[in-house]
Amino acid sequence: MEEMLLESDKSVVYADIDDIPGSPVRVVEGAIPENLNGVLLRNGPGKATAGGKPLHMFDRYGYVAALRLHNGQASFRGAHVRGGAYVAENGGQVWKQRRIFTNRDGWWSNFLHLDLANTVNHDVYYWGGYAVATADPGQFLLDAETLETKGPCPLNGLLKNRQSNLGPMPQADTAANRLVAYTVTPGGLGDDTLRFVEVDPEWRVKVSREFKLPGKAIFVHDLCFTPNWYLTTEFGRLNLGGALMGTQPLVESLQYSAQQPSRLFLASRTGPERLAVIPFPGEHQSFHFLNAFERADEVVVDMVVYENRVDFRAFYPDEIPHLPPGPLGGPWIERRVINPQTLSCQVTRFPEVAGELPEINPAKRGNSYRYAWINSRMKYPGFNDHCAFAWFNGASKLDWDTRQARRWQAPPRTFTSMPVFAPRGGGAEDDGWLLIWIIQAEQKKSGVVILDAAAPDKGPVARLELDVLLPAASHAHFAPLNG
Numbered sequence: 001m002e003e004m005l006l007e008s009d010k011s012v013v014y015a016d017i018d019d020i021p022g023s024p025v026r027v028v029e030g031a032i033p034e035n036l037n038g039v040l041l042r043n044g045p046g047k048a049t050a051g052g053k054p055l056h057m058f059d060r061y062g063y064v065a066a067l068r069l070h071n072g073q074a075s076f077r078g079a080h081v082r083g084g085a086y087v088a089e090n091g092g093q094v095w096k097q098r099r100i101f102t103n104r105d106g107w108w109s110n111f112l113h114l115d116l117a118n119t120v121n122h123d124v125y126y127w128g129g130y131a132v133a134t135a136d137p138g139q140f141l142l143d144a145e146t147l148e149t150k151g152p153c154p155l156n157g158l159l160k161n162r163q164s165n166l167g168p169m170p171q172a173d174t175a176a177n178r179l180v181a182y183t184v185t186p187g188g189l190g191d192d193t194l195r196f197v198e199v200d201p202e203w204r205v206k207v208s209r210e211f212k213l214p215g216k217a218i219f220v221h222d223l224c225f226t227p228n229w230y231l232t233t234e235f236g237r238l239n240l241g242g243a244l245m246g247t248q249p250l251v252e253s254l255q256y257s258a259q260q261p262s263r264l265f266l267a268s269r270t271g272p273e274r275l276a277v278i279p280f281p282g283e284h285q286s287f288h289f290l291n292a293f294e295r296a297d298e299v300v301v302d303m304v305v306y307e308n309r310v311d312f313r314a315f316y317p318d319e320i321p322h323l324p325p326g327p328l329g330g331p332w333i334e335r336r337v338i339n340p341q342t343l344s345c346q347v348t349r350f351p352e353v354a355g356e357l358p359e360i361n362p363a364k365r366g367n368s369y370r371y372a373w374i375n376s377r378m379k380y381p382g383f384n385d386h387c388a389f390a391w392f393n394g395a396s397k398l399d400w401d402t403r404q405a406r407r408w409q410a411p412p413r414t415f416t417s418m419p420v421f422a423p424r425g426g427g428a429e430d431d432g433w434l435l436i437w438i439i440q441a442e443q444k445k446s447g448v449v450i451l452d453a454a455a456p457d458k459g460p461v462a463r464l465e466l467d468v469l470l471p472a473a474s475h476a477h478f479a480p481l482n483g
């Protein structure tokens with residue numbers, strides 16, 4: 001049966017939001033598993049305006065929300081991160097700083113201003129006893145229970161200057177009990193420097209390795225690792241002309257062409273420092289990883305891939321003019337089998353799924369694995385914006401052994417976040433739950449769906465409803481907490 005969706009439903013993902021110190025959670029279907037204990041965290045856009053003017057979704061102040069699950073009960077709260085632009089602009093009362101997608105009024109006020117506002121709105125992870133809200137210019141520690149902002153993350157101390165960036169998606173190596181992160185430091189007249197670090201739960205740097213990137217103004221985003229390699233991938237290269245002049249938002253100054261393909265970087269984690277560079281096919285772009293692992297002399301890396309330039313124009317508010325969309329394909333899931341010595345690369349595509357915001361069992365990071373879960377674009381007639389993941393409406397479990405997917409499609413007029421894996425404690429890789437934030441356009445309410453991670457196609461174990469309408473989430477994370 002074709003599901004119906006109204007054109008007006010699109011705007012529900014842009015909902016404005018304020019701090020919520022507490023709100024009821026109703027179980028409207030099934031029951032919360034008694035042994036599912038922890039906090040489901042999400043980060044993403046908060047307040048929709050600065051100084052009374054609308055912001056691109058990705059430029060809004062970071063808003064972290066938490067669903068706390070304990071012995072079959074649930075509670076909810078949400079708060080803006082008190083750091084970066086939110087503090088500098090007095091909670092959105094004024095607009096002082098330039099952003100990635102949205103310039104201040106008038107090119108002159110953006111002229112030569114490349115130090116961007118830190119909106120702290122991209123990801124949230126749990127490390128060292130804190131929830132940590134992230135963005136490229138730096139991260140902030142939050143109390144995982146109250147969401148109170150406790151101060152800057154110690155990783156910010158690794159930044160060499162105001163043009164340096166911190167990778168917004170650090171990943172835990174659970175076997176080593178280390179957090180893997182990176183910085184990128186502009187080289188002035190020379191090439192940029194990529195530095196990978198590993199920190200322990202007290203944020204002490206245990207490993208630090210530096211690599212020269214092949215060029216300048218290279219934007220990278222996600223990371224993954226294997227026992228012997230760190231990996232990251234090029235989102236684009238900044239053409240400083242338009243950005244420095246203040247005539248374009250920074251994101252529109254990213255160069256992208258078939259003559260200058262994006263590149264995958266493999267940096268040695270052991271042995272001599274070496275960077276292997278693998279170009280993508282022309283006109284393909286990628287920035288999120290599923291996982292990577294080693295197989296004999298090869299590195300296998302699984303990624304979300306777009307044909308042509310990824311297009312975030314869906315997330316501009318109507319008040320800000322933007323360019324017409326171009327032809328696109330994806331986001332697809334692809335596997336690359338790379339020999340880091342010969343730089344050979346074989347690519348295969350996971351059949352018949354489209355999606356973003358991938359998740360795996362965290363214990364499998366860097367190791368051979370079988371399952372992944374993605375926020376999926378299911379079929380809605382006439383509603384096929386390839387890059388607008390905020391309107392995706394399902395979850396798929398990918399099985400790399402069989403190359404088949406098990407799918408759950410959300411109810412009509414419902415949008416889904418990334419699926420978050422919460423382990424159940426058994427030995428199987430897929431023994432756990434999938435937690436998904438949902439937006440119900442018809443009811444103008446948000447909620448959370450709990451699925452069996454092994455069999456999402458069986459439908460919800462539980463569905464929870466909140467009294468509030470949250471905007472679309474960026475990334476989400478599950479922190480298993482006791483007590």
Ligand SMILES: [Fe+2]
Pocket residue numbers: 122169221222288475
């Ligand atoms: Fe991301």
